[in-house]
Amino acid sequence: MLVHFLTDEPTKIPAIRAILGPEHDIAAQVLGTVSTSAISHGVLMIDADLRKPAPVEQLKIVLGDLRDVSDKLFVVQKHLHHMVAQAFALGATSVVSRPKEIVTKLAEIEVAQKAAQAAAQAGSANASPEMTHSAAVFGSMFTAIRDGRPFKLADAEAATSEIINGIERNGLSPWLNDVRRYHEGTFQHCLLVTGIAVGFAMAIKFSAADIKRLGLAATLHDIGKARIPLQILDKPGRLDPDEEKVMRTHPVIGYDILKAQQEFSEEILDGVRHHHEYLDGTGYPDGLSAPQISDLVRLLTISDIYAALIEARPYRAPMTGPAAYKILEGMQGKLEGSLVKAFRKVALAA
Ligand SMILES: [Fe+2]
Ligand SMILES: [Fe+2]
Structure with missing residues (x-):
């Protein structure tokens, strides 16, 4: 495959050639000396120090011209949360850290590109620009929170609207496939929950305004995870009880961040x-029971659990839609039964 390699450090060029070997063609350029020619195929790989302002600014300019490249692979140090978030803010579709991971990811992209070409020839939809843009907004929000800066409500609303438009145009299933193909970890989860919540709201014939309200709550629901240490957030295994305790602080962290910004409605803060929270009072952080849990939250919780089940986790394979739905059905007493029933067609169609 053709790899367009962009770096801030010339010594990284022979290193990447050594890692990739002869089966990939590499077109390497050093940032700042780049004349951005259009990239029509292959993958764009970026290895630059995203902690420094200069390469970030240069990348913003270069990537502005390369907005339409479908696969943008960033080489990052995954333990540096800021770097990962910055990569997604710049439009990364995947991040990798170790050489072995780079090779595996390229092989995955090659397979996916061939499948997309075949699908395009067969007339089905291509990867959506809405997804790449929405993911970039998620990246920016996470970076801002990490740096203690406010982010714009308008950006979160715009990302939500794009997701709604994409699902309206192509349906939920292509959206979910796109997200799972291109993104991982927390970003994948946030994009999936938003898509599922929007698809759910459409299935139960919510008004356009209500679809937006639920979609925005879903976009922001896990924003508190931006402050959870990455070794817990992306741990390649189940969390131990102490780590679980830290993870469970994310709803209150998210609430506090948004509350401090003073522009988010009570309903979003509640979500x-x-x-x-569960209807039987066994959830967290406040142990609420049914009368205290709003309809919007009930819908959001179902979308959130379902998304988590159909995601790949390092310690388990993703569940199919029907298998994940069975789990929701088994959570009687915790989730609103009539909503779980209404969710059936969303789960089985996804
Ligand atoms: Fe959560
Ligand atoms: Fe979540």
Whole structure:
């Protein structure tokens, strides 16, 4: 495959050639000396120090011209949360850290590109620009929170609207496939929950305004995870009880961040704080029971659990839609039964 390699450090060029070997063609350029020619095929790989302002600024300019490249692979140090978030803010579709991971990811992209070409020839939809843009907004929000800066409500609303438009145009299933193909970890989860919540709201014939309200709550629901240490957030295994305790602080962290910004409605704050509450009072952080849990939160919780089940986790394979739905059905007493029933067609169609 043709790899367009962009770096801030010339010594990284022979290193990447050694890692990739002769089966990939590499077109390497050093940032700042780049004349951005159009890239029509292959993959764009970027290895630059995203902690420094200069390469980030240069990349913003270069990537502005390369907005339409479908696969943008960033080489990052995954333990540096800021770097990962910055990569997604710049439009990364995947991040990798170790050489072995780079090779595996390229092989995956090659397979996916061939499948996309075949699908395009067969007339089906291509990867959506809405997804890449929405993911970039998620990246920016996470970076801002990490740096203690406010982010714009308008950006979160615009990302939500793009997701709604994409699903309206192509349906939920292509959206979910796109997200799972291109993104991982927390970003994948946030994009999936938003897509599922929007698809759910459409299936139960919500008004356009209500679809937006639920979509925005879903976009922001896990924003508190931006402050959870990455070794817990991306741990390649199940969390131990102490780590679980830290993880469970994310709804209150998210609530506090949004509350401090003073521009988010009570309803959004409620969704962010209470999406892990259950009707029988066994949820967290406040142990609410049914009368205290709003309809919006009930919908959000179902979308959130379902998304988590159909995601790949390092310690388990993703579940199919029907298998994940069975789990929701088994959570009687915790989730609103009539909504779980209404969710059936969303789960089985996804
Ligand atoms: Fe959550
Ligand atoms: Fe979540």
